[in-house]
Amino acid sequence: MEKVIVYEYDKRNFKEIEKLIEEQDSxxxxxxxxxxxxxxxxxxxxxxxxxxxxxxxSLLFNEDRAENLIGLIVPFLNITLENYECDIYIIVDKRYSEIIKNTLYLRISEIQKLEILLGMPHESINNVVDIDEAMFNSMIHHLNSNLFGNDNFKKRLKEELIKYRLFNKIGEQPIFSVFICGESGIGKTEIARLLHNYLTPTEKMIKINFGNYSDENALSSLIGSPRGYVGSNKGELSEKILRSKSKIILIDEFEKASKPVFNFFLELLEDGNFTDSLGREFDLNKYLIVFTSNIKKQDVSKTISPELMSRFNFMCQLNPLSQEDKQNYISYKKNQMIKKIEEKLNIKLNETQMIDIMNIDTRTIQNLRDINTKIMNNISKQIGFR
Structure with missing residues (x-):
């Protein structure tokens, strides 16, 4: 049974799509x-x-009935491909793409952009491989400017990403994976967030936190359980990938994952793809996966097998910030928050107030979240909010 390609379109482009199709005698x-x-x-x-x-x-306007109605389209899929001399394309409003993936996954090979097929302008590049060198260097500058301390890590990450861009293009390395360990609140998850915000700022971030999973059901929570099972679900990783065009995946508190989950990632990092419980295939070529853990570097081997560690392209430990780094971070975060307050609330602060906001003793504080709380408290005092 041959699978077909479905082309999704943005409803906002429909008039332009109709005009272009008509001009192409279609x-x-x-x-x-x-x-x-x-x-x-x-x-x-x-x-x-x-x-x-x-x-x-039009099959999918009513989501409650869509799963039953979509069966009506299956009988003519082969007819349209075989019985006509002209080209035949199946198209759908992108708002319904997820329903299509869930209900016709056995008959659909992939979903592509109709706008691209028609040669219309489309979305910008959203992955670290296909951006040009100027944009890559700009991304690295963005990361380095907004991530404080750990200069050696930032240098090594750039080197590893340059290597990944090369070997992905010749089909040797589908996924880039980095495992980052270190104390809580020193910027591990911020690395993934900065890369995501640079490449796809308008998309939802793909984040999985294993601190929220139970060991017994972790793999089912990740990729779903088969239809018909009591308490079946579609899987958090599968659904978040389908709902976002981001090519950055954050796997937080990875040390809390169960053995079946470790084995799942062992295969994923080797093959570059996975199949979820519903039989849907996910190709993660050009994805960057950031694994974080709060355990110390010397304890990693007690939790994660040598086989899985060998699959990571880059492993490192982030160190707590120095006093200078913390002061630079306070200045950066203070300016960021004040700018938003001035723009959205039209509240201006004077130079004395700015200095008072910076008055934070960080000698006993390592967690950046705690520093953020201190900054917010100081700002609130200065502008009179309680």
Missing amino acids: VIVDWAIFNKKGNEDKVEFSAGTEAVYIDIS
């Missing part, structure tokens, strides 16, 4: 005109029609 039709015909009957199109774009969106 037509858009609703799926229902095929459903009215028998399996052996062809739908006739005007002579010279180059392509027919079959829109299945």
